Amino acid sequence: MPLRILLADDEPLARSRLRSLLNDINGEMPLEVVAEASNGGEALERALDTPADVILMDIQMPGMSGLEAARHIGALGLSLAVIFVTAHDEHAIAAFELRAVDYLLKPVRLARLKDALSRIRPLPPESAAGLAPRRTRFTVLERLRVLQVAVADVLYLRAEQGYVTARTREREYLLDESLVKLEEEFAGDFLRLHRNCLVARGHLAGFERSDAGGETAWHALLKNWPEKLPVSRRQLHVVREFRGRVE
Helix, strand or coil: CCEEEEEECCCHHHHHHHHHHHHHHCCCCCEEEEEEECCHHHHHHHHHHCCCCEEEECCCCCCCCHHHHHHHHHHCCCCCEEEEEECCCCCHHHHHHCCCCEEEECCCCHHHHHHHHHCCCCCCHHHHHHCCCCCCEEEEEECCEEEEEEHHHCCEEEEECCEEEEECCCCEEEECCCHHHHHHHCCCCEEEEECCEEEEHHHEEEEEEEEECCEEEEEEEECCEEEEEEECHHHCHHHHHHHHHHC
């Protein structure tokens, strides 16, 4: 299995040089660049949504720094090795306090990069799956904050204009994930009502029919929640299945 690598640097040329060095190493050590990021916030997002073994990350980036992103990666318990790649040597102590595998100074030499990567062993697929049980919380990035939202508190997930929002009783949260991926991961917890909406089974109270203008429509009712969620014609089977369980 190739070593899966994330690249995080705010300079496109720096990422391009790393890709070039990695291509030179690829003949001796199987590896694959699976995603890239231009700042610490994006690096954390990619670490959360892209399976990888190691992240090669700059330190001084706009917004969230590489050091801060590494702290969040550690706090979230992600199985991701961190190698810092920077033009500054004054952060070395802080980097190793975060248990970084290595600290490479720019311009990176091929031998140093190869040596750093050689200390990382990619996890076999079955082991990686075992380390990633279904989540109980969504990680939400808001400006420079990282929030944790309990899956059990989410009433529904809705896709609108290319974004997915998670609605709790308090507020909405923006998720950087696709509705299809969320449906696959949480099939036992959420039920599809519409092409753009998944409702939490635990918060579902029932369904209501309305006949307006000769058209029959169904809406999902949530427990102690005023909003009614439309059910598409394609998903009307969920109403029949719900009625069957009640009867």
